[in-house]
Amino acid sequence: MTKPKVRLRAFERNDLEVIYKFFNNPELVKFLSPEAVMPYSREEEAAFIENSVNPKNKEKTYNFAIANAREELVGGCSYMDASMKNRTCYIGISIYDPRNWGKGYGTSAIMKLLDFLFLEKNMRKVLLNVYDFNERAIACYEKLGFRQEGCLKEQVYRDGKYSDMYIMALFADDYARKKANK
Amino acid sequence: MPGKKQTNKPKQEPLVKLRAFEKEDISKRHNVADNPATLRLLSSSTIMPRSLEEEAAIIERCLTPKDKDSFYTFAIENRKGELIGSCGYKDVSPKNRRCRISIAIYEERNWGKGYGTAALRKLLDFLFLEKNMHKVWLTVFAFNPRAMACYKKLGFREEGRLREHVYRDGKYHDAVLMGIFEREYRAD
Numbered sequence: 001m002t003k004p005k006v007r008l009r010a011f012e013r014n015d016l017e018v019i020y021k022f023f024n025n026p027e028l029v030k031f032l033s034p035e036a037v038m039p040y041s042r043e044e045e046a047a048f049i050e051n052s053v054n055p056k057n058k059e060k061t062y063n064f065a066i067a068n069a070r071e072e073l074v075g076g077c078s079y080m081d082a083s084m085k086n087r088t089c090y091i092g093i094s095i096y097d098p099r100n101w102g103k104g105y106g107t108s109a110i111m112k113l114l115d116f117l118f119l120e121k122n123m124r125k126v127l128l129n130v131y132d133f134n135e136r137a138i139a140c141y142e143k144l145g146f147r148q149e150g151c152l153k154e155q156v157y158r159d160g161k162y163s164d165m166y167i168m169a170l171f172a173d174d175y176a177r178k179k180a181n182k
Numbered sequence: 183m184p185g186k187k188q189t190n191k192p193k194q195e196p197l198v199k200l201r202a203f204e205k206e207d208i209s210k211r212h213n214v215a216d217n218p219a220t221l222r223l224l225s226s227s228t229i230m231p232r233s234l235e236e237e238a239a240i241i242e243r244c245l246t247p248k249d250k251d252s253f254y255t256f257a258i259e260n261r262k263g264e265l266i267g268s269c270g271y272k273d274v275s276p277k278n279r280r281c282r283i284s285i286a287i288y289e290e291r292n293w294g295k296g297y298g299t300a301a302l303r304k305l306l307d308f309l310f311l312e313k314n315m316h317k318v319w320l321t322v323f324a325f326n327p328r329a330m331a332c333y334k335k336l337g338f339r340e341e342g343r344l345r346e347h348v349y350r351d352g353k354y355h356d357a358v359l360m361g362i363f364e365r366e367y368r369a370d
Contacts, residue, residue, distance in 0.1 A: 010216075010231035053233040062230065119352035121228050176352070 006108045008064040008077070008116070011052035015065060018073045020045045022096035031134045032094055034156045034165075059084070066095070066109045074105050077113050079126075087124035089117065107140055114144070118172040125171050131156055132164040145178045146170045197300040200256040200269070200308075203244040207257060210265050212237040214288040223326045224286055226348040226357070251276075258287070258301045266292050269305050271318075279316035281309065299332050306336065310364045319361035323348055330358065337370045338362045 022028055023045060026037045052063040060082050066075040075095040082089035091113060095105050117123040128146065130137050146168040154162035212234050215221075221229045232240075244255050255270035269285035283305060287298050309315040319341070322329050338360040346354035 008231065010233040010236070012233055013235070053235050055236075058230055059228070064231065116229075120350065122349045 003108045004104050005069045006105055006112060007067045008109065008112050009067055011049060011063060011065045013049060013053055015073055016045055016049050018096065019048065027098055028094060028096060030158060031131060031137065066105065068105065074100055075109060077109050079117060087122065088127060089123055090127050092128065101136065110144060114175055118175060123172065125169055127167060127169045130166050130168060132166060141168050144170065145174050195261055198297055199259045200301065200304050201259055203241055203255065203257045205245060207265055208238045208241045211241060217288060219290055220286060220288055222350060223323060223329065258297065260297065266297055267301065269301050271309060279314065281315055281318060283318055283320050299335065302336055306367055310367050315364065317361055317363050319359060321357045321359055324356040324358055333360050337366045
């Protein structure tokens, strides 16, 4: 499969409607947060946009909007808890519309994000959390070279049962080697 | 004037004009300045996208400059009146009569057309002939040979190197310090 082209850009205020629509889709949100899956008002979404449009501490955390080749907003990805001393950070990603899943947008966007974090921001290790029932995401992360480092047993209650949360991580060296071999 | 040859050639309009930034420049600049190919040459801090509102905050600081004596950013306009870049001075030391300068031509399609050189000539004219600076200096990344060639052409000389000063594209690069004196500029 050829990777679709994506661009990481800043969020803008007029992205609100797209965000509002997709963050009210439980099929998406159930992968993203351990909190109860509940509707979001436009006001609540506006707070997210406000933080993204006027970010407080870009060194530590930032939300990128993911645009496809037609410049449509297809998702978002971010880094959090960047520690400059330890050169680590966490990442997160979502492709909003389930119809866009499986097209490679996520992989393309994460590769852009990793290039940024390793080659520009000088991170050494990138971590992420993923629920065990998010098999699609786990497969994508493994393909990129992420390895499971930990497992928090029965960390999230969802769909009537307790599920594990994995902590996965990727080192800059391993990612560079992986890219060189492609 | 008798004895002097009169040339009737129409005066060529200068290639660029330096002007103040205006409110209307916000969206124009956001469209072109948010370009990683340009940004990677300009700053050693992390290259990140900017929202329209962040861009507006930057321009707004230029619209009502706090201390024009110490730092200022000019907008660079071409003959068609398009905003193509910016240049400015900062870190003015009145006692030592020196300052640092910087310049950006936003879009790659405008590189290699002499815009940068023309704008820097205007800036140096201003700094040496009006603002009475003795020395102007700058830093340039070692992976920017185009800019270094331009500065050398204008008479700048390399004065030092900050070794492996900038992390970019997965490697450390030197930053080069260059400077020029008023007398060198006038002699040119």
